[in-house]
Amino acid sequence: MVSFFESNLAELSVHYVGNQSKDEHYVLSEKSLTFKDETISELLKQYFLTPFGKVNEVYHLMHHADINLNEIYHFAGKIFEDSLRLHEVSELIAKHLYNVSGHPNIKSGELYVGYFENVQIEGDLHDVIGIFKSENKETYLKVFPQDEGFEVDYEENAININKLDKGCLIFNTAKEEGYKVVVIDHTNRSNDAVYWKDDFLQLKIRNDNFNQTNNTLSIYKNFVTQKLDDEFDMTKADKIDLLNRxxxxxxxxxxxxxxxxxxxxxxxxxxIESFKNYKNQYEQEFDTPIADSFDISSNAVKKQARVYKSVLKLDRNFHIYIHGDKELIEKGFDDEKAMNYYKVYFKEEQ
Incomplete structure (x- = not known):
């Protein structure tokens, strides 16, 4: 959904944000970075933008009272109005992140605020504000020629450009709705530390066809695997059949x-009535209405297909993959062996 083949990193500012609860502070840089050569710029684009190539969910910045009270929305508006103010506003973004970094699970790290030109989302090119945070550091070995052989050295507290910890891209479009935003968060996934999306950015997922499809499939899967047992006597084969259908x-x-x-x-x-009630409960609990009719998103179907299970696991001896007619498999109980069994019918062995 997001591609950056035509993009350009126009400016980047870096600050350090600590954790308030650990008496750590923030450190602001005096000016934005100056790139030594084009290679650095390309590596930074790879580090910041590549992880978003597989992201499908699109969010909006939001606020329960007034969107203008969302700090990131306010800061983004200032930068989009005048991109020359990026470094000045990036300092305010760093302070805002520090103010919401009070949970002891939150790690300190570098905060990057960048301005990108010509980043594509849903087929259209836009200018983008990127906000990223690196929290985890690694040690790298360096092997290089020395005299008639090789020498080995190392670099501590280095950043792996293939592992972006946190990031978001704010696209200069749909301002009235809170801009289009895509986000990743590969650390602090526990409920007590999901501050990046909830406290810092204050995001609400966009209720488009992708999310309508994704949510409906997810709700139905949970209904079949968790709820049906409360009301109906069903075998696992029956449940797999419902998921396959x-x-x-x-x-x-x-x-x-x-x-x-x-x-x-x-x-x-x-x-059917039970499923509709289950769906209504989800909509009320998460304040996410799902229409009774919508265009199906093939990307969302592919995503859900990876977590839809069609495997019947029998002790540690057998796995039965059920893809078709459930009438061709029967469950029974053998009194002599005091064990359950499944009988499977087929025409040809392949």
């Missing part, structure tokens, strides 16, 4: 329709 529906259809989906996939009127 739902995935088949989403792969074959271009548009989702709630009544059509529940009728074709679930079938049972009681289970």
């Amino acid at each position: 739902s995935m088949k529906y989403f792969k074959e259809k271009e548009t989702f329709d709630m009544d059509e989906f529940t009728g074709e996939v679930i079938g049972n009127p009681q289970a």
Whole structure:
């Protein structure tokens, strides 16, 4: 969804942000970086932008009362109005990050604020403000020629350019909605430390076709695997069949329709009513309405297909992969062996 083949890193400022609860402080640089050569600029683009190439979810900056009270939204507006103010505003961004870095699990690290030109999202090119934080350092060995042989040295507290810890890209589009934003956070994933998205950026996921598709498949999967046992007596093979049928529906259809989906996939009127109630509870709990009809996103289907399980695990002896007609597999109990069994019917062995 995000590509940067035509992009240019126009300016970059670096600051250090510590953790308040550990009596650490922040350190602000006096000016933005000056790049020695084009190689440094290209390496920084690789470090900052490459991780977003596989990100599909698009967010908006938000505030429960007034979007203008969202600090990052306010700062982004200043930079987009005058990109020459990037370093000045980056200092305010660093102070804001420090103010929300009070949880003891939050790691200190360098904060980077950059201005990129011609970054593509959803087929359109935009200027972008990138905000990134590096928290984890590594040690690297360096091998180089020396006299008639080689010498080995090392570099401590170095940054792996293939492992960006935290970052977000704010695109100069959809300002009234809170800009388009993509984000990654590879550290501090526990609920008590998800400050990057919630406290620092204050994000709300955009409710587009991708997220409608993704959320519906996720809700249905949880309903089948966690909720159905409370109301119906079902085997694991039955559950796998329900998951397979739902995935088949989403792969074959271009548009989702709630009544059509529940009728074709679930079938049972009681289970249909239970699923709709389960979906309504999700919408209320997470304040995320899901339409009864929307265009299906193939990218979201591919994402969910990776976590939809069609494997029936039997002790540690057998795995049965169920992809088709569940009527061709029967479950029973052998009284002599006092063990469960499955009987599988097929025409040809391949």
